[in-house]
Amino acid sequence: MHNRTFRWLAHACRIVLGATFIFSGFVKVVDPWGTAIKIHEYLAIYGLEALSGLRFGFSIWLCGAELMMGLMLLFKVRIRLISIFALASMIFFTALTFLSATWLPVEDCGCFGDAVKLTPWQTFAKNLVLLPLSVVVWWRYRRDRIFAFSKSEAACTVLFFSLAMGLGVYCHLHLPLLDFRPFRVGVNIYEAMNAYGPESEAPRGETVLVYRNRNTGRLREFSLDETEWQDAERWEWVDTRTAEPAEPEVDPTLSEFSLRDAEGDATEWLLTRPGRVYMLCVTDAEELGAACERRFRRVVERAAAEGALAVCLTPERLHGVTYRSFAGSAAVRCYNIDATTLKTMLRAFNGMVVLDEGTIVEKRNCRDIR
Numbered sequence: 001m002h003n004r005t006f007r008w009l010a011h012a013c014r015i016v017l018g019a020t021f022i023f024s025g026f027v028k029v030v031d032p033w034g035t036a037i038k039i040h041e042y043l044a045i046y047g048l049e050a051l052s053g054l055r056f057g058f059s060i061w062l063c064g065a066e067l068m069m070g071l072m073l074l075f076k077v078r079i080r081l082i083s084i085f086a087l088a089s090m091i092f093f094t095a096l097t098f099l100s101a102t103w104l105p106v107e108d109c110g111c112f113g114d115a116v117k118l119t120p121w122q123t124f125a126k127n128l129v130l131l132p133l134s135v136v137v138w139w140r141y142r143r144d145r146i147f148a149f150s151k152s153e154a155a156c157t158v159l160f161f162s163l164a165m166g167l168g169v170y171c172h173l174h175l176p177l178l179d180f181r182p183f184r185v186g187v188n189i190y191e192a193m194n195a196y197g198p199e200s201e202a203p204r205g206e207t208v209l210v211y212r213n214r215n216t217g218r219l220r221e222f223s224l225d226e227t228e229w230q231d232a233e234r235w236e237w238v239d240t241r242t243a244e245p246a247e248p249e250v251d252p253t254l255s256e257f258s259l260r261d262a263e264g265d266a267t268e269w270l271l272t273r274p275g276r277v278y279m280l281c282v283t284d285a286e287e288l289g290a291a292c293e294r295r296f297r298r299v300v301e302r303a304a305a306e307g308a309l310a311v312c313l314t315p316e317r318l319h320g321v322t323y324r325s326f327a328g329s330a331a332v333r334c335y336n337i338d339a340t341t342l343k344t345m346l347r348a349f350n351g352m353v354v355l356d357e358g359t360i361v362e363k364r365n366c367r368d369i370r
Helices: 002-029 031-045 049-074 080-104 122-142 151-173 188-191 267-272 290-306 339-346
Strands: 206-211 219-223 237-244 276-282 311-313 332-338 350-356 360-363
Touching: 002 031, 002 049, 002 122, 031 049, 031 151, 049 080, 049 151, 049 237, 080 122, 188 267, 188 332, 219 267, 276 290, 290 350
Parallel strands: 276 311, 311 332
Antiparallel strands: 206 219, 206 237, 276 350, 350 360
């Protein structure tokens, strides 16, 4: 009976652990840029910026390996070997998140990417729950052979590896398949920045009536909709006040969205102007490439044909009012944007974000512009 109970416990632990790894790996592997940014942050903390050139490769490998490990746990593919990797990874990341929660200045460990935001302490607590589960799974299968792959297990391993790594490479070369960030398609940036939108009103505070129970002496708060306070024999008025409305939650990245040039802030003008705006995003003009220049030229020509506006956004410093031509296109005006905001809005070195009446309707990596 004891062995049967333990087997059922190990079975449940394997499923929970595998499902967690699958979710965590998937939401990150579809956005390898996000994990690469977090890796760069950790490298900077430890003074290892020289390795930042490897951040994208390591991001794809790390997230893909987590997804692959979760699939192998869930489908019991070479479970003895994968239980060792699961236990080792949980020990490592539990220690790392403890450091992040205590000594390292990290606001978000990024364990679930942008899908679920956890504080370092919350991440550490999550790992403290998963670590014993990985121990149970490892202990349950500790006597199995490590490298005795059957043909079906070898085929599943190759399949899981190809799916996980291929997904990461695809999303890096193009754009994330799922967008969990505040600048996803369908979001009106100006309305989101201002929480209630340009034409709506902030909610008013609620009127609160404070009465004292004449029998017990206790105070109680009523809203205007309630009628019990009207019983003058039981309730004595004490105070009337207005409760402050709850502050709207605005993503800090959205609140920091700003487009400027030598003439000042152009954010509101660009976000609220009627019609379409083609925002050509260039992180480094010198690394733009001839192929991307030609694609941007086609966008500028399309905008002119539609009567729309095309602008260039870049984190590079602009000296005065700047115009730029792409592969002989008509010159478009350039505006400065914060580098972090640009990386959050478009997970690519160069690409395009299209606004329609201020709402994001399209985003493309430069290599996907047709």
